[in-house]
Amino acid sequence: MPAKVITVTSGKGGVGKTTATANIAAALANMGDKVVCIDADIGLRNLDVVLGLENRIVYDLVDVVEGRCRLRQAMIRDKRLPELYLIPAAQTRDKSAVSPSDMVRLCDELRPEFDWIFIDSPAGIERGFRNAIAPADISVVITNPEVAAVRDADRIIGLIEAEEKGPPRLIINRIKPEMVKKGDMLSAEDVLELLAVELLGLIPEDGEVIISANRGVPVALDGKSRAAQAFRNIAHRLKGEKVPFLELEEQGGFFGQIGRFLRKGGG
Amino acid sequence: MLNLLHPSLGYNLKHAHSFFAKFFGKSEATNRLLIDMVQVKGIREGLLFLLDEGDWEEGRRALFKMVSERQEFWRGAKVALDSRAVVIGEEEILSLKDELSQYHLTLWAVLSESPSTQIAAQKLGLATRFNRPQKNELEALNTIFYEGEGAVLINKTLRSGYRVEYAGHVVVLGDVNPGAEIIAAGNIIVWGRLRGVVHAGAEGDTQAVVCALDLQPTQLRIADQIALTPQRKGRPQPEMARLIDGQLIAEPWNAKER
Numbered sequence: 328m329p330a331k332v333i334t335v336t337s338g339k340g341g342v343g344k345t346t347a348t349a350n351i352a353a354a355l356a357n358m359g360d361k362v363v364c365i366d367a368d369i370g371l372r373n374l375d376v377v378l379g380l381e382n383r384i385v386y387d388l389v390d391v392v393e394g395r396c397r398l399r400q401a402m403i404r405d406k407r408l409p410e411l412y413l414i415p416a417a418q419t420r421d422k423s424a425v426s427p428s429d430m431v432r433l434c435d436e437l438r439p440e441f442d443w444i445f446i447d448s449p450a451g452i453e454r455g456f457r458n459a460i461a462p463a464d465i466s467v468v469i470t471n472p473e474v475a476a477v478r479d480a481d482r483i484i485g486l487i488e489a490e491e492k493g494p495p496r497l498i499i500n501r502i503k504p505e506m507v508k509k510g511d512m513l514s515a516e517d518v519l520e521l522l523a524v525e526l527l528g529l530i531p532e533d534g535e536v537i538i539s540a541n542r543g544v545p546v547a548l549d550g551k552s553r554a555a556q557a558f559r560n561i562a563h564r565l566k567g568e569k570v571p572f573l574e575l576e577e578q579g580g581f582f583g584q585i586g587r588f589l590r591k592g593g594g
Numbered sequence: 595m596l597n598l599l600h601p602s603l604g605y606n607l608k609h610a611h612s613f614f615a616k617f618f619g620k621s622e623a624t625n626r627l628l629i630d631m632v633q634v635k636g637i638r639e640g641l642l643f644l645l646d647e648g649d650w651e652e653g654r655r656a657l658f659k660m661v662s663e664r665q666e667f668w669r670g671a672k673v674a675l676d677s678r679a680v681v682i683g684e685e686e687i688l689s690l691k692d693e694l695s696q697y698h699l700t701l702w703a704v705l706s707e708s709p710s711t712q713i714a715a716q717k718l719g720l721a722t723r724f725n726r727p728q729k730n731e732l733e734a735l736n737t738i739f740y741e742g743e744g745a746v747l748i749n750k751t752l753r754s755g756y757r758v759e760y761a762g763h764v765v766v767l768g769d770v771n772p773g774a775e776i777i778a779a780g781n782i783i784v785w786g787r788l789r790g791v792v793h794a795g796a797e798g799d800t801q802a803v804v805c806a807l808d809l810q811p812t813q814l815r816i817a818d819q820i821a822l823t824p825q826r827k828g829r830p831q832p833e834m835a836r837l838i839d840g841q842l843i844a845e846p847w848n849a850k851e852r
Contacts (some may be wrong), residue, residue: 426695452719452755454695461692478754481771485753489718490688521771523751 330363330441332434333565334463336487337579338479340450342471343500346540347558348447349377353545354562356411359440363402363412365433367505368449369424372416378405379543380413387550389417389424391433398436406547422454427461434462443565452486460487466495467527472502472513481522496527498561503532504575515575528561529572530554631656639703639724640672645680650683651682654690661697674703674724677711686716691718709746709760716758745780746748752776752790761797769828772812781805791815809833809844816842 335348354440366374375381386401391414398414405411417424430446437444441525448459460466463483470480480497485585487495499515508514515529533554533576547558553573567574623717631653633644644651661668663681673694682690682704691701704715704722712722745763754773758764763780774790776782779797781804788806793815800817808830816835821842832847 381602423698425693428696455697478773482773483753486719487753488753491685512686523769 328452329442329564330361330434330438331509332444332446332462332464334437334446334448334459334466335468336448336456336459336483337450337469338452338456338471338483339476342476343530344469345373345377345447346536347467347469347498347500347561348445348557349374349540350536350545350555351514351548351561351565352445353405353408353411354547354559355377355443355565356405356408357548358562358566359410360566361410361440362443362445363414363437363441364445365414365430365446367425367430367455369416369455370380370418370421372418372450373419374447375403375413375415376400376412376543377540378413378545380405380415381543385416387415387417388433389420392429398433401505422449422458424432425458429455430458431462432548453484456483456486460490460492463492466492468500468522468524469498469500470497470518470522472507472515472518474513477513477518477521484522484524488496494524496525497522498528498530499526500530501532502529502575505573526572527564528557529575530557530574531573576593619689626672632660634660637674637724641668642674642676644676645678647679650677650680650682650686653677654686658693661694661699665697671699673699673701674705674721675701677708678691679707680711681708682706682711682714684717687711687720689717691720713746713748713758716756719755731824750823751786754790759796770811778802803834803836805832805834805847807832809835814842814844 334342337344352362364374364378365388367388368370368374375384380403383403383429386396388401390396391398391401401414402412403415405413421554434444446459446463449455468480468483470476484495497519499518502515503512515526519526531553533552535550535552536546536554545557546552548560557573560573563570571585585588631646631648631696633646635644638676642832643657675690687704694701702721703724704711704720706712706722715722732744745765746760748758748764748766749768750769751768752758752766752774754771756775757775759777764776764778764782766776766786768783769786770776770784770788770790770792774791777791777793777796779795781802782792782794784806786806787808787810788804789810789812789816791813792804792811794804795817798817802816803812804811804816810823810826810830812823814823814835816837819837819840819842833844834847835842835844
């Protein structure tokens with residue numbers, strides 16, 4: 328089955344593109360799909376670190392494009408998941424080392440052998456973004472429930488639409504249900520009302536995600552947290568399964584209940 | 595005919611002279627074709643490719659013939675295209691941009707006499723005029739758009755980063771999100787939520803109005819007046835903003851009163 332190319336992008340930096348790419352890709356590979364991740368953030372690569380493959384890089388994306396190695400040589404196989412591969416970015420070059428048509432050619436070469444090709448886009452709307460989006464079949468925009476991140480997501484969605492890539496799908500990352508409840512954070516509904524695109528996933532803020540990214544072990548593999556579950560749900564949705572969204576409102580628990588009671592009493 | 599103003603190009607002159615020598619050393623027939631179809635000018639912002647009359651396919655072929663023959667010379671340049679009367683669609687501009695990038699040329703602006711080409715370029719986030727408008731370009735605009743006449747319909751939501759400029763009325767069927775801008779010489783009508791920046795009557799028409807189903811612009815300008823939108827109380831309702839005695843006033847749209 329020819330692979331679907333999924334580009335994960337955001338506009339704003341630091342919203343969780345790389346973490347989401349690593350986790351969704353790992354979740355799919357864990358289900359037995361053949362997955363390759365391409366780090367398109369040339370000069371500021373991170374995906375190798377989050378996947379825990381940094382020390383195994385010999386060749387990179389730019390080496391492939393410039394013909395210094397064969398595609399196979401640049402593909403690093405994950406040590407835990409035999410179906411997961413990474414093509415790392417070059418750290419010593421910049422975005423202009425690769426062109427959008429290079430990326431299309433590369434993905435066309437990979438397509439017959441894989442089920443999924445993930446491209447981790449750099450932040451910004453310049454060459455790096457253009458490279459990442461050029462071969463995309465499905466573009467996934469990731470944002471945080473913050474005004475600045477949503478504004479940048481809106482810009483990115485506009486650019487993706489202008490490239491006639493079809494409507495992108497949205498992941499809202501790092502939601503803090505308590506803050507949403509208090510009205511201190513945009514809710515998923517607020518974000519969706521503005522961006523008006525199809526929702527792919529809601530991921531709560533979770534310390535486990537940060538710890539696992541630092542360790543180079545994607546949390547979606549065996550993490551027990553709600554964020555890990557959220558990433559696995561996204562993987563299922565990409566495979567066309569209907570999975571209900573996490574009910575983030577119910578996370579209040581005992582202290583949440585007290586908080587609500589106190590507010591009621593006070594207000 | 596071929597205008598290369600080298601000091602503003604940023605290339606060294608030695609390079610430029612050798613280019614001239616090579617270029618004019620070529621056969622008369624080839625030169626004629628290129629010069630007829632595409633002219634190149636050096637401008638402050640980089641290179642300006644001027645298309646001549648004819649259809650886009652011919653212009654494109656001539657342009658790439660020229661570019662591919664001198665790849666090293668053009669490498670890294672910023673390119674603006676003046677399509678003049680030639681109509682170019684959104685997809686065609688996009689593929690031009692991509693193909694130029696393979697030669698390491700960056701397309702950043704498309705100037706055109708055709709409104710549809712201008713809109714197509716704006717949708718792709720390209721500039722449609724230089725920051726300091728050139729005189730002949732303004733004249734070109736005036737000859738196409740008659741005062742107060744003509745309108746453009748934008749059948750989609752304008753997201754952050756889009757900028758629409760039009761010397762007539764602008765109608766949007768969709769939302770105008772924060773970060774988007776509409777500058778119109780005439781009225782601006784938004785069948786949706788208006789949250790970006792709008793400037794109606796941008797050439798001084800104090801009779802211009804701005805209407806929206808939900809009027810919450812980041813900033814609203816009519817002629818030379820500027821207003822910020824106060825926080826809305828209650829449910830959104832269709833409103834119209836206009837100048838009354840020099841004051842920007844937004845009022846609920848009420849058909850019965852009209």
